[in-house]
Amino acid sequence: QSALTQPASVSASPGQSITISCTGTSSDVGSYDLVSWYQQHPGKAPKLMIYEVSKRPSGVSNRFSGSKSGNTASLTISGLQAEDEADYYCCSYADSRRVFGGGTKLTVL
Amino acid sequence: EVQLVESGGGLVQPGWSLRLSCAASGFTFSSYWMHWVRQAPGKGLVWVSRISSDGSTTTYADSVKGRFTVSRDNAKNTLFLQMNSLRAEDTAVYYCVRVKESGYAFDYWGQGALVTVSS
Numbered sequence: 001q002s003a004l005t006q007p008a009s010v011s012a013s014p015g016q017s018i019t020i021s022c023t024g025t026s027s028d029v030g031s032y033d034l035v036s037w038y039q040q041h042p043g044k045a046p047k048l049m050i051y052e053v054s055k056r057p058s059g060v061s062n063r064f065s066g067s068k069s070g071n072t073a074s075l076t077i078s079g080l081q082a083e084d085e086a087d088y089y090c091c092s093y094a095d096s097r098r099v100f101g102g103g104t105k106l107t108v109l
Numbered sequence: 110e111v112q113l114v115e116s117g118g119g120l121v122q123p124g125w126s127l128r129l130s131c132a133a134s135g136f137t138f139s140s141y142w143m144h145w146v147r148q149a150p151g152k153g154l155v156w157v158s159r160i161s162s163d164g165s166t167t168t169y170a171d172s173v174k175g176r177f178t179v180s181r182d183n184a185k186n187t188l189f190l191q192m193n194s195l196r197a198e199d200t201a202v203y204y205c206v207r208v209k210e211s212g213y214a215f216d217y218w219g220q221g222a223l224v225t226v227s228s
Contacts, residue, residue, distance in 0.1 A: 001171070003153070036214035038154070045204060045221060046154065051214035089154050093213050096168050098144070098156040 004029065004090055004101035011107040017078040020104045022090030023071060030071040034093035037066060037075045040103075041086045049088075050075060082108050111135040111217045113205045118222030125195055129222050131188040131205030139163070139183035142208040144215065145190050147201035157203070158190065173199075195226045 005023040012018045022035065029035055033053045038046035048057050050066035053073060063078045073092070077084055085108040090101040117129040131143075145157040158169045158179040167179050178191040188205055202221040209216040 003155075034213045038215070040154075045218040046215075047218075048209075048214055048216050051209060051212060051216075057209075057216065087153075091154070091156075091215070097159075097170065098146075100146075100154045100156060103153040 001028075001094055001097060001099050004092060004099055006088075006090060006101035006104045008102070009105045009107065011109055012080055013109045014080050014082065016080050017076060018080065018106065020075045020077075020088055020090075020106070022073040022075070022092075022101045024073075024092055024099070025071055028092040028094035028099050029068065029073055032093045033068065035066070035068060035073040036091045037064075038089045038091065039084075039086045040089065046089065077106070080108050084108055111207070113207065113217055113219035115203065115205050115219045115222035118203065118224045120225045120227065121195055122228050123196060123226055125226075126191070126193045127195060127224060128192070129190040129203055129205075129224070131190075131219055133186045133188065133205075133207075136207070138181075138186040141210065143179075143181065143188045144206045144208065145179060145188075146204045146206050146215070146218075147199075148204070148221075149198075149201040152201075155201075159208075160188070192224070195224075197226050200224060200226045 037050040040046040053068045054066040112134045114132045144159040160179045176194045180189045205219040206215040207217040
């Protein structure tokens with residue numbers, strides 16, 4: 001199972017919006033509405049930000065949103081804040097297994 | 110409060126074995142599927158294995174199949190990962206992860222246990 005494809009890095013200024021893409025195949029992202037997104041700060045465990053493509057867990061800011069089209073899922077963060085600077089990983093269900101993206105480093109300029 | 114606390118990590122030589130434990134608290138452990146996810150130093154997250162709530166179903170990544178075994182003791186609220194024939198490429202922080210109820214996402218993560226395989 002190959003990793004999902006994410007851009008290595010994205011950057012933007014506070015207040016702006018960014019979108020991180022996550023491209024898989026018809027065997028994972030394209031077949032299931034079971035994509036989740038995780039935020040990881042340095043030295044910390046990942047935190048669930050989006051599940052089932054576009055649902056937000058309780059406590060996660062509504063500045064975070066998710067979507068999917070075909071084999072590509074996307075995470076959008078609006079109104080960027082300094083604390084959003086972190087690594088972001090997508091993850092898809094894939095026939096009883098899971099596959100992660102390679103991760104995207106978000107820099108808030 | 111949900112807590113997942115891994116233990117058992119350390120430095121071992123190639124070919125050796127190690128067993129990780131994950132002590133769960135704050136929820137009904139026996140009702141949840143559990144997974145292991147690892148992260149090599151400076152690298153991304155990689156899924157390792159999963160186990161059903163009753164322990165009857167297990168699945169592994171191809172990279173660890175035949176070498177790693179996931180198990181659980183629901184009476185003791187503990188998840189295990191037995192790792193045999195360890196290789197340098199198994200060096201990583203190993204996270205114990207809970208699956209969201211009635212879902213597929215990982216809603217709680219442990220703090221991780223570092224496993225270093227080196228001669």
